[in-house]
Amino acid sequence: MKMETAGAVSKTHNDMSSDTTTILDNSNSSELDPILGQEVAIGSIDAELRKLWAVDKARTNACLINFAFYSEQKGSLTLNSRIVSELTRDHACRALLIEMDRSASQPSLRAWVTAHCHLSQGKKSVCCEQIAFALTGVSRGRLRNTVFAHLSSDLPLILWWQGELSPIFEERLYSVIDRFVFDSSSWSNPQASFTIIDQAVHGSKRPLVIQDLAWTRTYQYRLALASLFDDPLAQQNLSHISQIEITHHPLHRNSALQLLSWLATQAVWRQGLELQLAVSHNQAQKESYHFEHKTGESIKATLISDEQAAPIAQLSITGGPMSLVVNREPSSAHIYMRLIVGDHITETLAPAGCDDCAMLIGDQLARGGKNSLFLKILPLFQNLLESQLR
Amino acid sequence: MNNPFREDLVSRSRPAACTVVIFGATGDLTHRKLVPALYNLALDGELPPGVKIIGFARREKSDAEFRAGLEELNCKVSRTGHDDAVWSSIAPNIHYHQSEFTDAEGYARLAATLDAIDRDRGGKGNRLFYIASAPEFFDDILTQLKNAGLNEAKEGYWARVIVEKPFGTDLSTAQHLNRIVNQTFKEKDTYRIDHYLGKETAQNLMVLRFANAIFEPLWNSRYIEQVQITCSENLGMEGGRGGYYDKSGALRDMVQNHLLQLLSLVAMEPPTDLSADGIRDEKVKVIRSMRKWDTADKVAQNVVRAQYTKGSVSGKSVPGYREEDRVDPESMTESYVALRIMIDTWRWSGVPFYIRVGKQLPKKATEISVHFKSPPGVLFNALPTGVPGGNVLAIRIQPDEGISLRMVSKIPGTSLRLEPVKMDFQYSTSFGKPSPEAYERLLLDAIAGDATLFARRDEVEEAWKFIDCIEQAWHQATTAVPMAEYVAGTWGPKEADDLLHEDGNSWRRL
Numbered sequence A: 001m002k003m004e005t006a007g008a009v010s011k012t013h014n015d016m017s018s019d020t021t022t023i024l025d026n027s028n029s030s031e032l033d034p035i036l037g038q039e040v041a042i043g044s045i046d047a048e049l050r051k052l053w054a055v056d057k058a059r060t061n062a063c064l065i066n067f068a069f070y071s072e073q074k075g076s077l078t079l080n081s082r083i084v085s086e087l088t089r090d091h092a093c094r095a096l097l098i099e100m101d102r103s104a105s106q107p108s109l110r111a112w113v114t115a116h117c118h119l120s121q122g123k124k125s126v127c128c129e130q131i132a133f134a135l136t137g138v139s140r141g142r143l144r145n146t147v148f149a150h151l152s153s154d155l156p157l158i159l160w161w162q163g164e165l166s167p168i169f170e171e172r173l174y175s176v177i178d179r180f181v182f183d184s185s186s187w188s189n190p191q192a193s194f195t196i197i198d199q200a201v202h203g204s205k206r207p208l209v210i211q212d213l214a215w216t217r218t219y220q221y222r223l224a225l226a227s228l229f230d231d232p233l234a235q236q237n238l239s240h241i242s243q244i245e246i247t248h249h250p251l252h253r254n255s256a257l258q259l260l261s262w263l264a265t266q267a268v269w270r271q272g273l274e275l276q277l278a279v280s281h282n283q284a285q286k287e288s289y290h291f292e293h294k295t296g297e298s299i300k301a302t303l304i305s306d307e308q309a310a311p312i313a314q315l316s317i318t319g320g321p322m323s324l325v326v327n328r329e330p331s332s333a334h335i336y337m338r339l340i341v342g343d344h345i346t347e348t349l350a351p352a353g354c355d356d357c358a359m360l361i362g363d364q365l366a367r368g369g370k371n372s373l374f375l376k377i378l379p380l381f382q383n384l385l386e387s388q389l390r
Numbered sequence B: 001m002n003n004p005f006r007e008d009l010v011s012r013s014r015p016a017a018c019t020v021v022i023f024g025a026t027g028d029l030t031h032r033k034l035v036p037a038l039y040n041l042a043l044d045g046e047l048p049p050g051v052k053i054i055g056f057a058r059r060e061k062s063d064a065e066f067r068a069g070l071e072e073l074n075c076k077v078s079r080t081g082h083d084d085a086v087w088s089s090i091a092p093n094i095h096y097h098q099s100e101f102t103d104a105e106g107y108a109r110l111a112a113t114l115d116a117i118d119r120d121r122g123g124k125g126n127r128l129f130y131i132a133s134a135p136e137f138f139d140d141i142l143t144q145l146k147n148a149g150l151n152e153a154k155e156g157y158w159a160r161v162i163v164e165k166p167f168g169t170d171l172s173t174a175q176h177l178n179r180i181v182n183q184t185f186k187e188k189d190t191y192r193i194d195h196y197l198g199k200e201t202a203q204n205l206m207v208l209r210f211a212n213a214i215f216e217p218l219w220n221s222r223y224i225e226q227v228q229i230t231c232s233e234n235l236g237m238e239g240g241r242g243g244y245y246d247k248s249g250a251l252r253d254m255v256q257n258h259l260l261q262l263l264s265l266v267a268m269e270p271p272t273d274l275s276a277d278g279i280r281d282e283k284v285k286v287i288r289s290m291r292k293w294d295t296a297d298k299v300a301q302n303v304v305r306a307q308y309t310k311g312s313v314s315g316k317s318v319p320g321y322r323e324e325d326r327v328d329p330e331s332m333t334e335s336y337v338a339l340r341i342m343i344d345t346w347r348w349s350g351v352p353f354y355i356r357v358g359k360q361l362p363k364k365a366t367e368i369s370v371h372f373k374s375p376p377g378v379l380f381n382a383l384p385t386g387v388p389g390g391n392v393l394a395i396r397i398q399p400d401e402g403i404s405l406r407m408v409s410k411i412p413g414t415s416l417r418l419e420p421v422k423m424d425f426q427y428s429t430s431f432g433k434p435s436p437e438a439y440e441r442l443l444l445d446a447i448a449g450d451a452t453l454f455a456r457r458d459e460v461e462e463a464w465k466f467i468d469c470i471e472q473a474w475h476q477a478t479t480a481v482p483m484a485e486y487v488a489g490t491w492g493p494k495e496a497d498d499l500l501h502e503d504g505n506s507w508r509r510l
Helices: A042-052 A076-087 A190-203 A219-228 A232-236 A250-266 A275-280 A357-367 A372-387 B028-043 B063-077 B084-093 B104-121 B135-147 B171-184 B200-210 B242-267 B276-288 B296-302 B438-448 B457-475 B494-501
Strands: A002-006 A011-014 A020-024 A037-040 A059-063 A065-071 A093-101 A108-120 A124-136 A157-162 A179-182 A209-212 A241-248 A286-292 A298-305 A312-319 A322-327 A334-341 A344-351 B018-023 B052-057 B094-098 B126-131 B159-163 B190-192 B224-232 B303-309 B311-313 B316-318 B336-342 B352-358 B365-372 B392-398 B402-410 B418-426 B483-487
Touching: A037 A042, A042 A108, A042 A124, A065 A076, A076 A093, A076 A108, A076 A124, A076 A357, A179 A190, A190 A209, A190 A372, A209 A372, A219 A250, A219 A312, A219 A322, A219 A334, A219 A344, A232 A322, A232 A334, A241 A250, A250 A298, A250 A312, A250 A372, A334 B084, A344 B028, A344 B084, B018 B028, B018 B104, B018 B438, B028 B052, B028 B063, B028 B084, B028 B438, B052 B084, B052 B104, B063 B084, B063 B094, B084 B094, B094 B104, B104 B135, B126 B135, B126 B438, B135 B159, B135 B171, B159 B171, B159 B438, B171 B457, B190 B438, B190 B457, B200 B242, B200 B392, B200 B402, B224 B242, B242 B276, B242 B303, B242 B336, B242 B352, B242 B365, B242 B457, B276 B457, B296 B303, B296 B336, B296 B457, B303 B457, B303 B494, B336 B494, B352 B494, B483 B494
Parallel strands: A059 A124, A065 A093, A065 A157, A093 A124, A157 A179, A179 A209, A241 A298, B018 B052, B018 B126, B052 B094, B126 B159, B159 B190, B224 B352, B303 B483
Antiparallel strands: A002 A059, A011 A020, A020 A108, A037 A108, A108 A124, A241 A312, A286 A298, A312 A322, A322 A334, A334 A344, B224 B365, B303 B336, B311 B316, B336 B352, B365 B392, B392 B402, B402 B418
C-alpha cells in the first residue's frame, strides 16, 4: 500500500456518481480531454502526476496495485477510464490504460494523466492515478520500455487484455506481469489462444497467474454446487450422477465448458469413448459430451445454447434418487438452488454475482489467489474445445 | 466425507448445514447482531444451504411475529441494507420456540422440533446452541440441554455451544461455569465468544507480525520500550446500562476478556501452526506469564482505578458516574482503569504493557501502540531539536481500522532538523469494501468448527486469576486501594499519568 497526501484540482469533472470526481489539470486547456485528463509529454508524465497533488492537501493518493488495461479497440481509453473510475471505489490502484493501433504505418505514442477520486466513508477523498497511452504502429518493446516504466514500484502488475490475443502478447511483455486477465468469451479461436496462454504460463520466468473472466463467471455456480454437495445425501449420490445439463448464452459457451470441465475434473470422471460420436451428432443448439465414473458407468453432459438465457442460466444434475438444479433468471441478482434426494428437499438463494467484465474483475481482485484450480481444469477444457474441431 | 467441489473455492474452514438455536431470542443481541449477521452471511452466499434458526425465549410469540420483529430491525441495522428476496429465502427457516429457560418440557419440545428438522434433512443433523441470554440463565440452559440429550451429537455430526460474555464474574464463577459447560459439551465444541477477536484488525495482528519479515526480529525487549493498549469510550451509562456496569466495572467488563485477548495476540510467540489450539496454546502462555499483582501494595503501585465526575463530552454536559441512572450513589465500581502489566518471559523481560480503558473519555477509540526504543543518540542528540521521540507502530482496532508507523525524518532545508512523520495504512482507503461484522465471522467460524477466534477454558481462567488479585485488593484488602477521579471528557485521572511517568513514559496522545 502506498499513500501520500495529494491535491491540485484545477478543475473537476463530475463522473457517474455524485461522490466521484476526476482530477484534471487545465493548465493547458487545448490538450485537455474531459475523460482522460491532461495530455502530457511522455518524458514529463511523473512530473505531471505530481502536479495533480500539489495544491489540495485534503486528498489522499492510494495505490495497492498497478492495473494495466490493454485494448486494440478504438475508443477503448474512454471506456476503460470510466471502468477505472468505478473500480477504484474498492480497489486502489495506479491505472495504465493502453490503446494500440497496430495497423498505423507510423509509430507514435501519446499520454494523458488524471486521477479518480471517491469519498471514503463519506468523508475522506481518496484518489487513484491514471495514465492513458495511445500507441500506433508496430514497435517492439514499447509497452515494456515506455508504458511499464510508469509503474508504481514494488507493487504487483495486473494486465487486463481486452479482445483477441495479438502478437504484442509475447515473452518480453508477459515476463513483467504478475496476473494476466482476459475474457476468452470474446475470442474467435479460443483453442489457439489458450495454447499461447499455456506457453506463457510455462515459459514465463516469474510466476504468472492467469485469470479468464469466463471462468470467473462460473464462480457463483461452483460455489452453489459445492454448497449443495456439502449435504451428505448429495455426496452419497455423487457416484450415481448420470446426466448433466448446462444452459448458457451463446456468447458464454466457454464458461459452460469450463464449468463442465471443473465438474468432471473434481469428480474424477474420464472422458468416455462416445465423445467423438456424440460430437459428430452435434446440433445447432445442443452439444453432448460423455464421461465415465471410475466404475465405468456413463455420464451424459449436454450444453444447451439459448439466446434468451443468462450467461450461465441453469445447471441441472441428476443421478439415482438425486436431482439438483442451480438456476438463474436473466438479469436476476440471485441464483436459486434446489436439491432433492428422495423426500429430502433443500432450497435456497445465493448471490448471482455479476456478468459485467469490470465487476467481475473487481470480484476477482477481492478474492485474489493463484487460481491454481483453473490451471487444473485447463487440460480437460482444452480437450473439450479440441473435440469440437474433430 | 470429502466434497471434491470445495477445492480452492474459499480459503477457510467449510461451514456445514445446521440448526442454530438462539437462547434469549427476543433480546437486543439477537435482533441487532446475530440475525443481521446470519442475513449478511446468506446475502454473501457464505451461509450453507439448509441452515435453520430457532429462537428460544420466554415471551409468547408466533413464528410470524418473531420473523416480523427480526425483519424490522434487520432493515435498520444490516450493514448491507435489506433485500426482500434474500430475506424471503431465509425467513421460512426462522422459527420461534416459547419456553422458560428452566422448563424441562420446553427442552423436550425443542428436541422434538430439532429431530423433525433432522428427519427432513435425511435423519441426522448439526446443531449450534447460542446462549445469548442474561448470564444468570447460563447454568440452567446448559443443564437443561444436557437433560434433554441435546448436548450429544449423533455420529458423524456435531453439537456446539457458543457462550456470550460475561464468562463468569471471577475465577470461581468462571470455573463453575466451565465445569457446567464441560459436563454438557466437549471443550472442542465450546465457543466462548469475544467479539473483539472477530474484528479485522485483531485478526490482522498475527498477519502483521508473522507474515512480514521486518517486524518480528524487532518484536522483543531489545528493541521495544513499551506497549500501550487503549480502549476509550465517549459514552457513559446511557440507556440504563448502569445497572449491569455498576456490578461489573471496567476491569471485569473489558480488561479480563477483550484487552487481555488483544495483549496476548501482541505478545505471543509464533505458533507452531495456524490451528485453533496451536494459536491458543501460545496466547495462554502469555496470560500465564503476566506477573500477578497479588498484594494491595502491588496493586496500588501498578493499577489505577477511577470514576468520572461531572464534565462535558463532545460538547454535552454529562453527570458524574455516581449520579448516573441505576448506579449506586456510593458506588466503588471503576469506570476507568489503567494497568502496568509485566510479562515475565525471555522476550518481554522488562517491557511494560500499559492498558487503559474508560468511559466518558474524549473519543471512542481502541488502539494498540508498540513504542520502539530510541536509537543511540551519538549522531543527532547535539542538534538543537534533538531526536523527536522514537518509532511507534500503532494498530487501530476501531474506528478507522488501520496501521500507522511513526518515523523520524529530516525537515527539508539547509539545516539539519528532525521531525516525526507518519506512514498510514487505512483499511477503508485501501479496500473500499467494508469488512464483515465481527459476529458474521465468528458465527461462520463456529458453524465451520474453527475455534481460533474463541477463548479456551484455560485462557479464561488464567485471565480471571490475574484480574481476581486486583479485585481482591480493591474490595477486600484492609488498606483499600484508593479510587481516583477524572473529569468526564478528559483522558483519565492524574494518577494514571503518574503510573507511566514513574517509568519515564507517557500515554500516547490519541
